[in-house]
Amino acid sequence: MPDATDRRILRQLLADPAIANADLAERAGVTSASLWRRLERLRETGVIRAIESRIDWRALGYEVQVSLRFTLDKTEPRAFDDFMAAARKVPEVTEIQTFLGTVDLRLSVIARDMAHWQQVYRDSILTLPHVSDSDALMLVSTIKDVQELPL
Template structure:
């Protein structure tokens, strides 16, 4: 579905999503009109799902990140659905992932400090339904964080 020029265009756009069609045209050797048409085609095909601002939450005062590995009590048929529905409502939960295996769900939780995390944990996390076990992993450093695809 993608040709070499599409991949080249996406490589440049992933590196800097703020580039205009004219700037992308200069980098790829296409005209701005052709760049716009290719971007529109990739958006309509669902390849490009949007362009977002990446906010550094640490710069906004969130200095703590905890990864919670949660095992659910699956004796209830709707355990996953109810848990995920309610976990989505917690604003400090910045990522939710589900797994096959002993761990069912992983949450990434951010907080301003440890006291704030303790409040989120007690008033938010522990009130979520169907939790059988929780393991908390405190983030020390983010070594690599890259959503760019190797195109």
């Protein structure tokens, strides 16, 4: 389990993933050597899996984001595998999640504008296999989007 120093390091990494190790060590109150050992241990134990960049799709011209929920035909033994394999091939699909309950899967899909969304929907989404029901939610605004943990 991470101790108080590890949690300080993690808080600083969450606030600024691109922080230089020297600055991170200073902010966490440890030496550079101690920071390196702690980061290695946090990676080895799986606490830190990766340092990632978060891309703002809107800044790249993708103005439409849709969350699609699917219920699959579960009488087909390969429904999940076939659906996920096909969904992975759609470049505009940014996230695939599976669920227990009435919804089996959720896709996050981005598009440049409504015309592009219609093209993606017609050419790629409607052709996904084994769908028995679907529902679409178009993102209007994001009120809260944090990746931070209460460390």
